[in-house]
Amino acid sequence: MGELFFVNGFPKCGHETAIDQNHDVSWYEEVIDDDLKWSFALNSVLHRGVSDYQDIALIDTKHFGKALVIDGKMQSAEVDEFIYHECLIHPPLLCHPNPKRMFIMGGGEGSAAREALKHKSLERVVMCDIDKEVVDFCRKHLTVNREAFAHKKLHLVINDAKAELEKRNERFDIIVGDLADPVKGGPCYKLYTKSFYKNILKPKLNEDGIFVTQAGPAGILTHKEVFTSIYNTIKQVFKYVMAYATHVPSFADTWGWIMASDQPLFIGAEEMDKRIDARINGELFYLDGNWFHSSTTMNKTLSLSLLSETQVYTEENARFIPGHGLAYRI
Template identity: 75%
Template sequence: MRNEEAENSIISTSESNAASIAIVNGDLWHEEVIDEDLKWKFALNRVLHEETSKYQNIALLDTKRFGKVLMLDGKMQSAESDEFVYHECLIHPPLLCHPNPKSVFIMGGGEGSAAREALKHKSIDKVVMCDIDEVVVDFCRQHLPANQEAFNHKKLQLVIDDAKAQLEGRTEKFSVIVGDLADPVEGGPCYQLYTKSFYEKILKPRLTDDGIFVT
């Protein structure tokens, strides 16, 4: 009985109980609750690093299937094996559709991947990446070396602030505004950035006449 308990035990649970890490038959597994009747899990090699900011819990997992995985509050945000699919699809369509994009404002995007893709476009003069959580940004700079070039790029302006406050306080307009955000969990740092009022009253006035918003 003692051996069986050692091989099957929960070793950590998120505050919202939306995710947990457990030992099952001697293997380490992450389990994430998607809905009342839906959850998924994947096998881990180990937990590489974990810390908590004043906004959220941040973890980097070394998984057997997806490589390094970035987690925020127990929810997968990005996986080393396929994050390029999401970020290329998020960034390149609006920049290619725009007749002459010069500037990009990224809401969130703390891991640096959205900025990395935007900076590939030669017409771009400036990319502003605005993330509210400095701990996430520093965490990603330290643990995700694939984006170091983007973080050090001379065209990148990194701002640690609430994106809503930044857009309200700026007078300049942007060719493209991107929402690369965590899930809109009520009470979470990104919730207010998913509202119709924010889009109409704050975001839209910060776009150029031919500007594009994508999220």
């Protein structure tokens, strides 16, 4: 789990204390693994708290700008969050022939909705986040997403995504998993299971609908934590499944996404660029056709791991990334 360390009389968050005595600076520290930590110098802490579901911090870092931290894990940082959110949102929308309705699971900071609302064809974007406190302080502090939160096409719902999908009669062209990473005691790991994908999520997609989810670290040393298991689980439910990945600096790793449908997903790089020009209002800073197709080519180790993975993600047989959710707090 992450820990916040402060000097000059500020309070401490975490179970240990480690202060840089030589510099007048506060630090955020995230545990990447049992013997590996990743530290950020801070300008200030904008918000700290514990909601009913998660341990939350909004910090202003010297290197990455404002950053949202949930259960000790960096969720997004101001200077490079566009990488993660462009990769999550635009591939399914561009691969779909004419997307009109989207459902976002999670996404409380508003960045996924911001990217989705660039698409002219979308008529309705439902964003369902379980944690009102996260949504409220992101609306207040993340000014880049204020227009998205106020957009007439956005329908914000505070609820568990599983319960919300179960009770809705409508179907969607795109369903997005912009969820926190699966950690022990966290609120999200059940939304990575085969039963959820098969029995709840897939029936809410239209016939040509596309599902995409963030799938955790996909680095050469970290891809077996959850990435390959989530990929193999989705393969049990959908006919066509595509994994892709890229480096996200503030995550200190390569990150992975998985896109799936019962219709073929492939469109050429040239066609993707044409659709970007025709369908999107505003500019993309990371994604284009050539990059996206390169991102689907895994290195030899990852390719073999994806092919050989046998675990199917269930509530009883789950994998987690290092860290603990609120249920494990003392």
